[in-house]
Amino acid sequence: MVDTSGLIWPIQRRDDFFRIVAYIILATALIFVIDVITPLGVMIWILYLIPLFLTVYLSWKYAPLVMTGVFILIMAVSLFMSPRDISIEYALIDRVFFALILIVTSIFIENYVSNVECLAMNEERYRHLIEWLPEGIIVYQQGRIAYINPAGIRLLGSDRKDDLIGRDIIDMIDPGFRKLFLERVAQAALGARMDIDTVQLIRQDGSEMSIGMFLGTIFWDNGSAVQIVMRNA
Structure with missing residues (x-):
């Protein structure tokens, strides 16, 4: 039987997966609420990087891209709900700029997750061979x-x-x-x-x-x- 104890994939059990998902949902909801009740803009949106980086610990390599889409949608909704101390045009530009930051970050994370997945698969094949x-x-x-x-x-x-x-x-x-x-x-x-x-x-x-x-x-x-x-x- 192949010993896969050395595989380095972050999530090992189903319980871990659901716990990380819960953290991501909780963090996203909290950031959205703060964004809606305050006019701080980028100072709040940067917190979206926390749940975005948590997607590294999920076993789905497209999770960062999906969550980026969710964050952009939430930011679009908050455009009409949060108080503003600037014009709507500048508020929209700010959101587009930060959305680009999220997209670039998610691409880097997705590439990292893909590399980890590839490394884990190669190590499993290697172990199976030398057994x-x-x-x-x-x-x-x-x-x-x-x-x-x-x-x-x-x-x-x-x-x-x-x-x-x-x-x-x-x-x-x-x-x-x-x-x-x-x-x-x-x-x-x-x-x-x-x-x-x-x-x-x-x-x-x-x-x-x-x-x-x-x-x-x-x-x-x-x-x-x-x-x-x-x-x-």
Whole structure:
């Protein structure tokens, strides 16, 4: 089964979605009421950016554009309801100007959400692929095993992923090979593609075996990590 715990999409549960929608509706209604009872104009409209940015946390990439349309409609309604200390022509120009700001902002947000969605999909495909590879794959991040595929679990002599996630693989490497391993990891973290012909591994079941390693940097869970490919030497 594919482990998607590292996917970075902001909304994970239906309850989260409805809570964010409630925040957006509440904030929009409050801003509209303030706009209707005060003649502050742009000083109030700028608050619409708050619910607009909240749409980032929804799982629908068109939410920013839809909400921008709603805000523009509300601003048009408030043109006839809120008190004015300027002529209607200037009030209309102000609203058109700020509507353009909202449109540009929503486009940037929509592009960001699309990029996040694409990244999450690519990471899911990658995880699905490496789950079935015969080589052992480890994602080594901040000195800990952040991910290991089933072949890697078997190679390290374990039956459960939970026994390995969070551990430092250096503890399972023979002391005579640790310095070489750390040097290769440091070089791989800088972007180099490294390999180690032979590493003596102390497996979870106490047995020892020689493996080869190929190391390279990858992006994982919003940060840089080193991918380690292991195979029998």
